[in-house]
Amino acid sequence: MTESLDPLAVRLGALLHARGLRLATAESCTGGWIAKVVTDIAGSSAWFDRGFVTYSNAAKEDLLGVATQTLHTHGAVSEPVVLEMAAGALARSQAQVAVAVSGIAGPDGGSEDKPVGTVWFAWALPGAPPWARCLRFAGNRGEVRHQAVRVAIEGLLERFTGAPQSAP
Numbered sequence: 001m002t003e004s005l006d007p008l009a010v011r012l013g014a015l016l017h018a019r020g021l022r023l024a025t026a027e028s029c030t031g032g033w034i035a036k037v038v039t040d041i042a043g044s045s046a047w048f049d050r051g052f053v054t055y056s057n058a059a060k061e062d063l064l065g066v067a068t069q070t071l072h073t074h075g076a077v078s079e080p081v082v083l084e085m086a087a088g089a090l091a092r093s094q095a096q097v098a099v100a101v102s103g104i105a106g107p108d109g110g111s112e113d114k115p116v117g118t119v120w121f122a123w124a125l126p127g128a129p130p131w132a133r134c135l136r137f138a139g140n141r142g143e144v145r146h147q148a149v150r151v152a153i154e155g156l157l158e159r160f161t162g163a164p165q166s167a168p
Contacts (some may be wrong), residue, residue, distance in 0.1 A: 005037045005146075008153045013038065015160045016047035016097065021126070023156075024095035025051040026064055026085040028076065029103040029119060033149045049095040054085065060102075064088030077102050077114050079132045082122035086130050098124045099152045105144045119148045123155050131159075 016023055025034045035051030038044050052063050057076055060066040065088040066081055074080045085100035103119030110116035117137040124130040133155070137147040 003150075005150055005153065006040065008150065008157065009038045009041050009044075012153055012156055013041050013044055013047050015157070017043075019160075021097050022047055022049040022093075022095040023097045023099070024049050024089040024093040025152075026082075026089040026098060026100035027051060027053050028055055028060070028085075028101060029105045030101050030145055030148050030152070031055065033145060034099065034101065034152050037149055037153065049093045052085075052089055052092075060085060060088075064092065075114070077104055077118055077120055079120055079122075079134065082120040082132050083130055086122040086124040090124055096126050097156065098122075099156055101148055101152050103144070103148060105141045105148075107141060117144050119144070119151075121148075121152055121155055123159060125156075125159055128159070 027034055032051055032053040038048050054060040054063050057071050061068055064085050066084040070080050070084055082100045082102050086098045089098040089100060100122040104110050104114055104116050106116035120132060120134050122130055122132040135151060137144045
């Protein structure tokens, strides 16, 4: 059984609400799971604005404004793409905070350069430059996706608190 992500979402919601900030998510491989986890928390409408599920490249372009050239040059699972996804989520929402995720959950689709389990993350918060990180997760499709959701939320908590986070 996978650990509950609720405690992380509760902490994130409390931080966002206390600061009067709203969150937008831009998700590819997680398919809306980050938005689901945060909206499972009662009262999340006070701090969650919207989620973009942009599984295809066309959706990344249409909904988030990711440049065709960026996708062509770097591929959907890349730092430039997730940074553009996060920027697009902010530009096309009422949020001040965004997280973006694009990866290869498997079981197929990996390559030598980007094996199954490769996930890129980007986070954008007010007053700070956006930042990105790539991780490689082990496990099956569900496990890769679950770990990606956890890291996406933990990354926001880390940036707000300045300390590494983990679910209890």
